[in-house]
Amino acid sequence: MRWTLRLAAALGVLVTALATGAASAAAAPADGGLGLALRPGQTDYRAGDQVRLDLTVTNATGAACALATSAVGTVQITGVRRDGRDVTPTLARSFHDDGIGAAATAGLTTVEPGATATVTSTGVRLRDGEVVLRSVAATPDGGGLDTLWPVGAPGRYEVTAGYVTLPVAGAADLCAGATVLRTSTFTVSDDGGPGRRWLWLVGGGVLALLVVALVVLLLVRRRRRPTAAAVALLLVAVGAYVGGGARAARADYGVDPTAGVPVSGVDFQAAVDGCLAGFALPGGDPSGLLPRLRDKKSPRVRIIPTTGGSGAFETPDSADGKGSSTVTWNPTSTDPYGDGVARDPCAALYHELNHADDISRNAVPQGECGGTGIPTAEVKATLAENRYRAAKGLPPRTEYDGKTLPKSLDECKKPAKKTPPPKGPVKLCEDGADCGGSNGDPHLVTFDRVAYDFQAVGEFTLVASTGGDPLEVQVRQAPMAGTRTASVNSAVAFRVGAHRVALTLTDGGTRVHVDGAPLAVPPDRTDLAGGGTLTRRPSDTGPTDGYDVTWPDGSAAAVDQIGRYGYRILVRLAETRAGKVRGLLGDFDGDPADDIAPASGAPLAQPVPFGKLYPAYADSWRIAADRSLLYYDDGQNTGTFTDRAFPEREVTVADLDPARRAAAEQVCRWAGVTAPAQLAECVFDVAVSGRPEFAVAGASTERVAPPAATPITAVPVAAASLTPGGAPLTFTARAGDAVFVDATAPGIGDRCSPYVLTEPGGREIASGCNIKGNGYVDRVDLTATGTYALRVVAAPGDTGRAAVRVYAARDSDGTLQPNGPAVTATVEQPGARARYRFTGRAGERVYVEVPTSTLTDQCSPLELRDAEGRLLRSGCVINGTGEVDGTVLPADGTYTVVVDPTERGTGTTTLRLVTSRDREAAITPGGPPVVAVVERPGAVIGYRFTAVAGTSVTVSATASDLPDQCGVLALRAPDGSTVGSGCVINGAGELGPTVLPASGAYTLMVDPSGAATGQVTLAVR
Incomplete structure (x- = not known):
């Protein structure tokens, strides 16, 4: 008896060791309040196994605080190497059932000082052999941007990762900050093909059966007969060995209970099948997802389990191809959303399948929905979920990510106002201040609003005072990992009076030194002796804190991390420093033309070619060792970070x-x-x-730091740097030409109109305003041949000069085929227009759809004009889409769709023309219902009935698959006026009761907005 127990125990230990592998137990010390130990779930995996990373986070803040144990949004993987080479990740979008903040804070646990919490990042198996580790960066609107790191192929892997705490509204006592980055290693072994894999399976199976047999033997020896439990155990072991693994994928979608984070106690396949069966019932699929989901020609959708919040993410580079996606679904969660409405698992799955459907059709709605603060894609999916909920008798959701849901997608057609975020360098640059900066890898904007790229590697003077109180900003630019053509800001230092303040990016976090001594900056303002301040505050660019530096004269700078990779630096100078600074950000004299100049020598002509920037211009602004303000570890100096051969070549978009x-x-x-x-x-x-x-x-x-103006890439026909009140810029043009004038003048105050264009006879024909340092004279159609002049009118307070450029506005023309293929209209120069003509018939209703556009949000760049050029209707472009709503043509003839962007706008716009004729039919009050079918975008159907004055009528709308809209139903009186309107929400709606004002023929109109099509059942009573 004793030897069998020992043998069973030893075999159990062996099985466990084979299953889990060795794991590092090295603890990581605390860094900046949170410490981190990173280790793999096991040191060796076979190809296709789900790799697991365990992040043990230590609370070293000195007070109990809450840590999120979900990896979504908190685990940041910054690099993966396989066999010594960098792995290239796939970038994708992700969607979360109530915002990434809710997903990231799922499973909050309170951690006492010195205690730890473990966060596990589990690899997602996309297909056999395809395994990825997800790193999700949160966007401010509750969405996510995924970095998918492939770790399924054989090799030795090094993974660098850290943990961040996402600030979430309403979550109390969250542990603040981020850990440093740690690196862990593991090996993925080739399974050696089918023969070797079967050898492992057989060996493992025999070992497992041996253990079970020993247990059975023990039970038999105890009871002298095999028990039902023992037999069942043996059958389970054999069944698992013979039939283990995920069930076969279903045609066009796959369900893999083992590919994500398994949910204990649930038959995941059965749970998915149950929901899909419910979707197939009447009213259970209001979005019509099932036909595409079951269509083998549609991109693949994989459904895998999770114990956190449900979500979906793209998998464009997987073997399933572009348009494929993975839905992570929690089949048991009934936790309430932020609005108090309880989750329903099937409703949550329906929500995420809506995202998967949009991904598969390459039709994910872009941008924010009006002024709601909610992504349009989430509004669409949540409204679809509500329609499912209505069909199942469940209460609707009223919020998403703590923000009120709109009633319909129509509200998403309104432009969203871009307000500054509530954190970060608030009020530093957004009010038209003369800010300069260095951002990304790196893109510079001078104080006089000139933009240029500067990819050199080394240490440089960003800005330095030439008089007055000492002010200087220096930067260290380091190579972007894996490239010899792009760099990032890895350190920044300031001279504030007699002090040196240095910020250095190290292991993904910021080290602060003042006058060479390390400083643990509290989350508040630190006063510097002699004037000036250093403030640590929440950042607008991510979860790690940013820093503000101020000088006694009011000049200020802001430094924020770009993930774990570099710094964004913004600098605002006091007005008294105008013309008294130098460096990469120019001289702040109000003249953009002289901003890009070497430390000694004449300004370079703009745009500056690559060969002029490197190495001569870059070398002129390199920091001498004895003037450096930056911090150096032992053995380092400015030469350590200098590479004069960088960048090796020019690379553009x-x-x-x-x-x-x-x-x-x-x-x-x-x-x-x-x-x-x-x-x-x-x-x-x-x-x-x-x-x-x-x-x-x-x-x-x-x-x-709003862009002052959109740079224009077209070549001007004339350009000059003009002094207000001085000589004009002259140019020759012909009658019939059209021109657009662009101007940059940070030294000219906000007013209309300092820019005046005169014709050859000297008469003023156009003018333009200057706002926040930029101005323009909109398109002017010239009527005479000769010499034109552009003047800058002077006013008190003007300083510097105005850089003005005259562009030819060259229009383009084409044709549109009604109900034919889409065409792409291109506007290449500011002020230019694109015109597309078509032949129309009287009584036709035309709808112009814009499925895609690169124009910025604006109204009204789209116009429908008749043969005489009269405007019939205009339309907007919002979030990259737009329309000119259905319009009835008044006569036979040639009509024109015009694309005329506002201000400096240029770009492409896709146009599709849909034509139809309004249909009419009869409907009887109190009679049987009718089914209205709208087959084409912009189409309208009218149902006529006769009634006497004073009658009260109510219209009911049921069984609708039209998108949620208000105004889709309208009741028109005999004189054509509208006496009532109604909405269709969640497949149903109502109009009335309405008391009819006169006797006669009334018309019930079904007029969906936008490109909506579908049907609705109507009854009048």
């Missing part, structure tokens, strides 16, 4: 791999970057670095 560029643009737009110049910078940063944190920081920077 146009040079990037098209697929990588497109993926980066998608990530940047999803993060919320919309301004054209900032979007181009973001695309470059994300594509080169492979890190979505650059997109998060770019979107925030667009708000805290």
